[in-house]
Amino acid sequence: MEKVGIGIIGCGNISGAYLKAMAGFDILDIRGVADLNQAAAEAKAAEFNVPVSTIDALLADPKVEIILNLTIPRAHVAVGLRALEAGKHTYSEKPLGITFAEGKTLADAAAKAGLRIGAAPDTFLGGGHQTARALVDSGALGLAIGGTASFMRPGHESWHPNPDFYYDIGGGPMLDMGPYYITDLVNLFGPVKKVAGFATMLRREREITSEPRRGDMISVKVPTHIAGTLIFENGAVVQVTMSFDVAGHKHLPIEIYGTEGTLLVPDPNFFAGPVSLLKKGGDFEDQPVDQPYADGNYRSIGLADMAYAIRNDRPHRANGDLALHVLEVMEAFTTAAETEKTVGITTTVARPAPLSDSLIDGALGK
Structure with a gap:
């Protein structure tokens, strides 16, 4: 199966966990890492033996299909919108955005562009x-x-x-x-x-x-x-x-x-x-834990599932609808506290499909 090109924007503390885990998923082709702090990008590239790049270069690279957005939460939506404008799918570290309104802006932009968005966490897999x-x-x-x-x-x-x-x-x-x-x-x-x-x-x-x-x-x-x-x-x-x-x-x-x-x-x-x-x-x-991915830190499995989903034209599990629903729920706690009222949730989402022993075809759990 043809690999999916990944451009990583953001080389902070969490990027090491992603880069380490990504090496275990053959579908992922790391085209480069970039950061506003070029020294941070160069250090991470050297540590994991991957190409160093710039944000503009990754967005312009026709072989990059997904932008992995590992910036700080306040930059998630801004970077995600840039990726969508460049014709890239985008998968971000959690949360999808810092407000439901901006998360909805990203989801709407993706739908309009016919592109996918996804977001951590993927630990539920x-x-x-x-x-x-x-x-x-x-x-x-x-x-x-x-x-x-x-x-x-x-x-x-x-x-x-x-x-x-x-x-x-x-x-x-x-x-x-x-x-x-x-x-x-x-x-x-x-x-x-x-x-x-x-x-x-x-x-x-x-x-x-x-x-x-x-x-x-x-x-x-x-x-x-x-x-x-x-x-x-x-x-x-x-x-x-x-x-x-x-x-x-x-x-x-x-x-x-x-x-x-x-x-x-x-x-x-x-x-x-x-x-x-x-x-x-x-x-x-x-209980016996007889499901896969239970023996390590797979913090990129959601990205790999998204890549396989693109190649197989199926839904991915850590998807934008799920991330947006969770974001609305989290924001509702603050709204409820400020208004002293129960808050109704406007979004809904299907439960992600259970995971089988293969990410490739996305088959349901046994």
């Missing part, structure tokens, strides 16, 4: 999450009732070398970590119907405790503790907490409840992890 999905689809939980989704940490200033953007417009725990959790919940339950929520920003400054900027102060411009409830179209109700303010907790990342059982789902920031099922009247039992 990992073996742990596909195993959980298969159990839900098998009816093991009975009627879907609800669940909990919890990400609660002290904040990224303890480890990230330049954590400022996590606390700027477009950052915060919901836009940063919410995509992993809400995307996985949509994978399990289907689309969200309504959102209720509250949000707080109790600290206006943060001290960086990581190197090389230890001791620098960051201004906080976004809510850092968000809690609320998702009501899904299937009737399930899920409690959600996303926080950069909690010292530690014992909640599992995702728990799913049904009339006949309870399912413990792996951390959606990773592709693998234990899956445990309790059937009514019994005890939790670890």
